[in-house]
Structure formats: C-alpha cells, structure tokens
Amino acid sequence: MTALSKVTRRRELAPGLVTIRFHNPKIARETIAGHFVNVLPRAGANDPMLRRPFSVYNTDGDEAEIIVQAHGRGTNLIASIAEGELLDVLGPLGNPWNYKSGDFNTAVLVVGGVGVASMLLLTRALLREELPVQTYYGARTKDLLALQDLKNLHLATDDGSQGFHGSVIEMLRNDLKAGLIDRPKLFVCGPTGMMRAAAQLGCEFDIPCELSLETEMACGIGICQGCPVLTDEDTFNKTGKRFRLVCVDGPSFSAEAITI
Numbered sequence: 001m002t003a004l005s006k007v008t009r010r011r012e013l014a015p016g017l018v019t020i021r022f023h024n025p026k027i028a029r030e031t032i033a034g035h036f037v038n039v040l041p042r043a044g045a046n047d048p049m050l051r052r053p054f055s056v057y058n059t060d061g062d063e064a065e066i067i068v069q070a071h072g073r074g075t076n077l078i079a080s081i082a083e084g085e086l087l088d089v090l091g092p093l094g095n096p097w098n099y100k101s102g103d104f105n106t107a108v109l110v111v112g113g114v115g116v117a118s119m120l121l122l123t124r125a126l127l128r129e130e131l132p133v134q135t136y137y138g139a140r141t142k143d144l145l146a147l148q149d150l151k152n153l154h155l156a157t158d159d160g161s162q163g164f165h166g167s168v169i170e171m172l173r174n175d176l177k178a179g180l181i182d183r184p185k186l187f188v189c190g191p192t193g194m195m196r197a198a199a200q201l202g203c204e205f206d207i208p209c210e211l212s213l214e215t216e217m218a219c220g221i222g223i224c225q226g227c228p229v230l231t232d233e234d235t236f237n238k239t240g241k242r243f244r245l246v247c248v249d250g251p252s253f254s255a256e257a258i259t260i
C-alpha cells in the first residue's frame with residue numbers, strides 16, 4: 001500500500017504552512033472526503049521512524065494534495081520537501097465523513113486552522129448531493145486563513161484581523177441562537193479544544209455533530225493500538241469495547257459516541 005510518489009507542486013500559503021501535491025493515481029482515485037494518508041517524514045530513511053497523518057485536501061486526475069503545518073520534527077521535514085522529490089505515502093486510510101445520514105438540511109462546516117484540509121472534498125461531496133453548505137472558519141490571525149476556496153464562508157480571527165473578532169464557535173453560537181441556519185448538522189475539524197466546544201454546542205442546540213479527530217498516530221492501520229479514543233458509555237455497552245481507534249474506526253466520529 002505504500003508508494004513513492006513524485007512531488008509535482010509545493011506552495012507556501014503562509015509561514016510554516018504549505019500544500020504538497022503528488023502523483024499517486026491510487027490515492028487520487030480512491031480517496032473519499034474524510035480519508036487521510038500517512039507520510040514518512042523522509043523517504044528511504046528510518047529516522048524519524050513513524051509516519052505522520054494528513055487529511056487528503058484535494059484530488060485532481062492522478063494527483064492528490066495535502067496541507068502541512070510545520071511545527072514538530074516530522075512535519076518540518078515533510079513541509080520542506082522540494083518539487084521533483086519523492087514522498088513516501090500510505091493510503092487512502094480511515095473512514096470518510098458521514099454526510100449521507102439525512103438528519104440535516106444544512107451542512108455546517110466548522111473549521112479551526114489546518115483542519116481546513118479535510119473540508120474541500122467534503123464541500124464538493126455535499127454540493128454533489130445538492131445540500132446547502134455554510135463554512136465557519138477560524139484562525140489565530142488573518143494570515144493563517146490561507147484557504148478561502150470553500151463555500152459560504154464566515155470568517156473569524158482570535159486577534160480580530162479579519163472577520164468576526166473571537167472564536168469561530170462564538171460566531172456560530174450567535175447564528176444558531178438567532179435561528180439563521182435551517183436544521184443544521186456540524187462537521188468539525190480543528191484543534192482539540194475547538195472540537196470539544198463544538199461538541200458542547202451540538203448538545204446545547206440538540207443538533208447532530210460529527211468530529212474528525214487529529215490524534216497522534218503511529219501505524220495508521222489499526223496495528224499498534226496507539227490512537228485510542230474513549231467511547232461513551234452507551235457505545236461501550238453496545239460494542240463491548242472501552243476504546244475505539246481513530247485510524248480505523250475514524251478519524252470522524254459522531255460527537256455523541258466518543259469523549260474527547
């Protein structure tokens with residue numbers, strides 16, 4: 001399943017934030033919105049040994065694209081790859097977003113920072129199903145709101161440099177309170193604190209909420225047991241398991257089924 005894939009394009013969106021496009025017909029053709037890939041930081045080298053997971057941001061013909069935010073050792077190495085070099089990629093992995101449940105009229109995409117990487121393919125899939133989409137996208141500052149090719153954007157920045165001044169959750173709460181969104185379902189990806197707040201918002205307004213978790217991973221394929229998420233008591237009773245694995249049972253889960 002792993003493949004050395006030639007990097008065909010590398011673009012810097014903001015300091016430390018890059019998109020990497022690579023040639024890989026299998027990943028490009030088989031990816032469904034919500035899938036991820038597991039990338040070895042240095043092709044052909046064993047240090048660092050563990051792969052790093054990234055949502056598939058885009059697919060186009062035989063090429064797929066990821067967005068990488070460089071912050072640790074592995075992501076710094078991956079983000080600095082040059083066009084023409086080989087990327088060692090495993091995928092597509094995980095389960096896609098569940099957007100066919102029929103329990104909503106409006107898909108509300110709630111995005112924090114680099115969580116935006118899992119939203120472009122979801123937007124396209126929802127539009128194919130002719131479902132209305134509203135995107136609530138927040139970042140620390142306007143330079144990190146690097147990708148605006150989504151649908152019906154509501155922007156928020158912590159420092160007030162663009163859009164709503166405050167958290168994206170606060171902005172969404174105001175709109176839900178005002179009854180501006182017809183029968184919503186939340187699709188959420190971002191930092192853990194933001195996802196927790198979004199899950200609480202779902203409970204508060206009694207609306208369905210799905211979270212795509214960005215937990216640390218090692219194997220990405222269910223072998224190492226290194227990416228557990230605590231299930232809620234009901235799910236525990238039904239399945240007999242206390243934990244589920246983000247890489248194979250997720251990364252997207254109904255907020256009601258897990259504890260984050």
Ligand SMILES: Cc1cc2nc3c(=O)[nH]c(=O)nc-3n(C[C@H](O)[C@H](O)[C@H](O)COP(=O)(O)OP(=O)(O)OC[C@H]3O[C@@H](n4cnc5c(N)ncnc54)[C@H](O)[C@@H]3O)c2cc1C
Nearest residue numbers: 052053054055068069072073074075117214215216217251
């Ligand atoms: C499904 C999914 C999708 C994601 N999508 C994106 C995306 O689109 N863009 C993006 O920028 N980020 C994404 N992330 C987050 C990204 O994978 C992490 O930021 C990245 O793994 C951090 O790697 P690092 O080397 O920079 O950080 P470091 O902190 O240096 O390393 C963390 C990683 O190293 C491994 N690791 C380190 N120490 C240990 C240990 N003791 N035991 C086990 N493992 C260890 C783990 O695999 C861990 O993921 C996603 C994560 C997930 C799970």
Ligand code: FES
Nearest residue numbers: 218220222225247
């Ligand atoms: S990362 Fe190994 S089991 Fe999930």
